[in-house]
Amino acid sequence: MLYRKFPKIPDLEISALGLGCMRLPTTGDDSAAIDEAGATAILGAALDSGVNYVDTAWPYHKEQSEPWLGRAMRDLGCRDSLQLATKAPTWLVKESGDWERFLSQQLERLKTTRIDFYLLHALNGARWKTVLDTGGLEFLARARADGRIGHAGFSFHDSLGVFKRIIDGWTDCEFCQVQYNYLDEGFQAGGEGIAYAADRAVGVIVMEPLRGGILARVPDGVRSIFGGYRTPRMPAEWALRHVLDRQEVVTVLSGMGNAGQLYENAAVASSAQPNSMTGPERAVIDQARDHLVSRMAAPCTACGYCSPCPSGVNIVDTFGMWNEAAMFGTVDENRRQYRSGLQARGNGAQACVECGQCVPKCPQGIDIPARLKEAHSTLG
Numbered sequence: 001m002l003y004r005k006f007p008k009i010p011d012l013e014i015s016a017l018g019l020g021c022m023r024l025p026t027t028g029d030d031s032a033a034i035d036e037a038g039a040t041a042i043l044g045a046a047l048d049s050g051v052n053y054v055d056t057a058w059p060y061h062k063e064q065s066e067p068w069l070g071r072a073m074r075d076l077g078c079r080d081s082l083q084l085a086t087k088a089p090t091w092l093v094k095e096s097g098d099w100e101r102f103l104s105q106q107l108e109r110l111k112t113t114r115i116d117f118y119l120l121h122a123l124n125g126a127r128w129k130t131v132l133d134t135g136g137l138e139f140l141a142r143a144r145a146d147g148r149i150g151h152a153g154f155s156f157h158d159s160l161g162v163f164k165r166i167i168d169g170w171t172d173c174e175f176c177q178v179q180y181n182y183l184d185e186g187f188q189a190g191g192e193g194i195a196y197a198a199d200r201a202v203g204v205i206v207m208e209p210l211r212g213g214i215l216a217r218v219p220d221g222v223r224s225i226f227g228g229y230r231t232p233r234m235p236a237e238w239a240l241r242h243v244l245d246r247q248e249v250v251t252v253l254s255g256m257g258n259a260g261q262l263y264e265n266a267a268v269a270s271s272a273q274p275n276s277m278t279g280p281e282r283a284v285i286d287q288a289r290d291h292l293v294s295r296m297a298a299p300c301t302a303c304g305y306c307s308p309c310p311s312g313v314n315i316v317d318t319f320g321m322w323n324e325a326a327m328f329g330t331v332d333e334n335r336r337q338y339r340s341g342l343q344a345r346g347n348g349a350q351a352c353v354e355c356g357q358c359v360p361k362c363p364q365g366i367d368i369p370a371r372l373k374e375a376h377s378t379l380g
Contacts, residue, residue, distance in 0.1 A: 001050025001270050004250045006203030008174045009151060014083060014251050016244055017269035018053035019046045019262070020207065021069055022060045023255030032062035038258065040072045045259035047078055049266035053251050055205075057087040057121055058106065070111035079112060086110065087121030087155060093130055099139040103148060118149040119177060124158035128166050137170065151175065155207070156189055159304050163189040167197055175203035175250070181211050182242040182285050183292055187302050191246075198248035206243050206252045213255075214328050215239040219295075222288045229284050240268045242285050247274035297326040297378075298371045299364045306358035306368060314347040315358060315368060322375040331378065338379040349376035 003013035025038040046054070056065045066086060073079045088102055107113060118140070120131055131137065140152040153175035156163055167173065176197050178189040185191050194204050210216050216236035218226075226238055233241075243252050252269070256262045277285075300319040309315055318338070325334040342348040349372035358368045 001266060002273065004274075006151075006175055006250050007198070007201040008203065012083070014053050015051045015269065016251055016272065017049075017051055017266055018055055018085075018205070018251040018253045019043065019051050020253040020255040021054065021056040021065045023213070023257065024061060024065065024068070025257050026061075030062075032064045034061055034064055034068050036068060036071070039068060040075065041259050042256055042262050043069075043072050043078070044076060045262040046266075047076070047081060049263060050270070051262075051266065052081065053083045053085065053117075053253075055085040055117075055253050056110075057119075058089040058092075058102065066106060066109040070109055074111050083116045084110065084112065084114075085117035085119065086115055087119040088136075090120050090123060090127040090130060090136075093134055093136070096135045096139070099134070099136055103139075103143060107148065114147060114150060116150040117175070118143070118152055120152075120154040122157050123154045123162075123166060124156075125162045125165075128162070128169075132169075137172070141172070153177065153203075153205075156193075158188060160189055160193050163193045164196055167200055167202060173202055175205060177205040177207055177253075179208040180206045180243060180249075181209050181215060181239055182289050183211060183215065184208070185289075194246060194248050203250045204246075204248050206249050209243045209252045209254060210236055210239050213257075214324070214330070217328065218288070218292075219327070219329055221291050225284060225287045225291060229281070234264075236265065237268050238285065238288070240265060241272045241277060241281075244269065244272040245274060245277045249274075292327045295327045296323045297375070298323060298366055300366060301364060303363060305361045305363060309352075309358060310355060311351045311353050312347050313349060313351045313372065314342050315372070317342060317347075318349050318372060318375050318379075321379060325378065335379050343380055348380060349373065350380060 002016045004016055005013060025035040027033045027035045056069050086106055088099065093099060120136065143149045144152060151174045153173055155177035178193060179187060180194060197204055218235045226233060226235060240252060243249060254265050256265060298319045300323065302316050302320060304316055306315045321334045321338050325331040338348060343350060352369055352372045354369040356369060362368060
């Protein structure tokens with residue numbers, strides 16, 4: 001296993017691959033029913049492979065991920081061998097006392113007295129305001145001072161502008177966690193955000209390097225592109241190497257479903273040095289991205305300029321699900337996701353009243369109301 005360091009934490013080596021605990025194996029369709037034996041086997045394989053960073057969060061597996069991890073670390077006797085990361089549920093914070101309440105419960109769930117890396121979870125513009133208004137940064141400073149947390153940072157889901165505002169407004173921030181992969185180069189914080197954070201000595205953790213596993217299950221056209229390169233590599237390896245090639249990235253989180261996947265990904269993280277990809281390898285990644293983009297149903301870049309919709313339509317996520325279905329042939333999966341999520345909450349394309357306010361805001365010139373109708377005909 002190769003190891004890297006956070007700029008503000010130079011004495012600590014972190015494995016290039018981290019174990020994400022959001023997609024653990026389950027015993028049925030209920031995500032709360034974690035297959036504890038299978039999940040613990042994955043954690044054991046991670047330890048065997050030199051992985052020392054494990055990431056969980058309050059809501060994962062319907063709030064069962066943290067309790068499972070606490071039991072697994074106890075049973076394997078591995079707490080002192082791991083850098084443990086979890087996240088404060090910022091969307092549940094209503095007043096200053098909530099910060100202490102959640103941290104206390106998380107320490108109990110995880111059966112520990114210290115969380116090594118504590119993140120403000122899923123920050124966006126509104127939640128960043130909540131952090132500031134409820135004394136969230138002051139709470140983190142107190143918890144660091146008394147030893148309950150070691151290092152503080154945030155995970156992120158919003159626009160690049162909001163990301164920069166958080167980085168600039170939190171001078172003590174040690175690390176950030178962003179979504180990044182070869183298809184989402186410009187999504188949310190994206191590659192530009194990674195460079196922006198690194199320029200300010202904020203370490204970067206990458207989530208979704210395989211885009212929820214979908215970049216390991218690419219269509220035949222992309223497999224042919226990868227297969228044409230002189231060195232045989234599986235699609236997942238190409239995706240991981242793309243992310244690990246960035247020297248700003250300290251660790252890459254992957255939610256692996258079994259020990260075999262863990263060992264495969266660990267092998268990549270044991271050889272993928274930063275800045276090592278060649279020009280021909282970069283060309284292969286570019287071809288794969290171009291092929292997938294050519295299959296998109298709508299040329300949406302998820303910039304969010306069309307939002308907010310006065311009727312409540314989540315335009316970006318609707319187009320995202322539609323595009324994913326078109327690019328990867330996952331119509332059934334995305335249809336279930338759309339129906340149970342956006343459509344059920346009233347934020348799907350069915351809520352569009354064709355007011356047209358979004359159209360002049362779109363840099364891509366998309367006829368958004370018309371394309372929303374098409375998206376709903378596929379997914380709704």
